[in-house]
Amino acid sequence: MKINWGARVAILYIGFVLLILFLVVKSFQVDVDLVTEDYYEQELKFQEIINKKANANKLTIGLTYVLEGKKISFSFPKDQENIKGHIKIYRPSNKNFDRLFKIELDEENVIILELDNSPSGLYKMKIDWESNSIGYYVEKDIYLKP
Numbered sequence: 001m002k003i004n005w006g007a008r009v010a011i012l013y014i015g016f017v018l019l020i021l022f023l024v025v026k027s028f029q030v031d032v033d034l035v036t037e038d039y040y041e042q043e044l045k046f047q048e049i050i051n052k053k054a055n056a057n058k059l060t061i062g063l064t065y066v067l068e069g070k071k072i073s074f075s076f077p078k079d080q081e082n083i084k085g086h087i088k089i090y091r092p093s094n095k096n097f098d099r100l101f102k103i104e105l106d107e108e109n110v111i112i113l114e115l116d117n118s119p120s121g122l123y124k125m126k127i128d129w130e131s132n133s134i135g136y137y138v139e140k141d142i143y144l145k146p
Contacts, residue, residue, distance in 0.1 A: 052128070052137035063127060063138050070116050070144055076109040076129070083109065085129030089142075092124060103129055120146045 003011075056062060059077055066073045076083055083105055090098040097118050105111050120143075127138045 048135070049137050052135040053139075055134055056136040056138050059136070063136075065125075065140070067142055067144075070114065070118060072113045072115065072125075072142070074111050074113070074127070076103075076105060076111075077131075078109055080109070080131035083129050083131045085127070085136075087111075087113065088126040088128075089113070089115065089118075089123050090126075091118075091121060093121070097123075115144060118144060120144045 061077050061079070063077070064075045066075075072089075074087070083103060085103045087101045087103060088098070089101070099113075099115070099118070101111075101113055103111055123142050123144060125138075125140045125142060127136075127140075129136050
């Protein structure tokens, strides 16, 4: 059976339209989340974060952390007093696993966070703290293993 050129063009055109419709339907099925809900507000505060990062980089003994399975231990500088702030641990691929912790240190300036209910994968940590009216900010990537 031989198909003339007009029918071939029509089949090609219909195939192209079906491909575009398939791609449109698939694109609506993909879940797209912003990293944070107040993205634009945080963008306006970006200079403040740059200054806090510069303060954190000036520390002779900075913030250290140890990741053991799904437990993270943060050690803040021992020479700092009256530390207050928060630690945000979020998963870029799914906002349902984001966690926010208030910094409550023991006498050794250490805080231990348990992430038992968090699935393994890539997470980002944002540590924002203040000591003696000076702000500090550190960002790190971690990978939780099963």
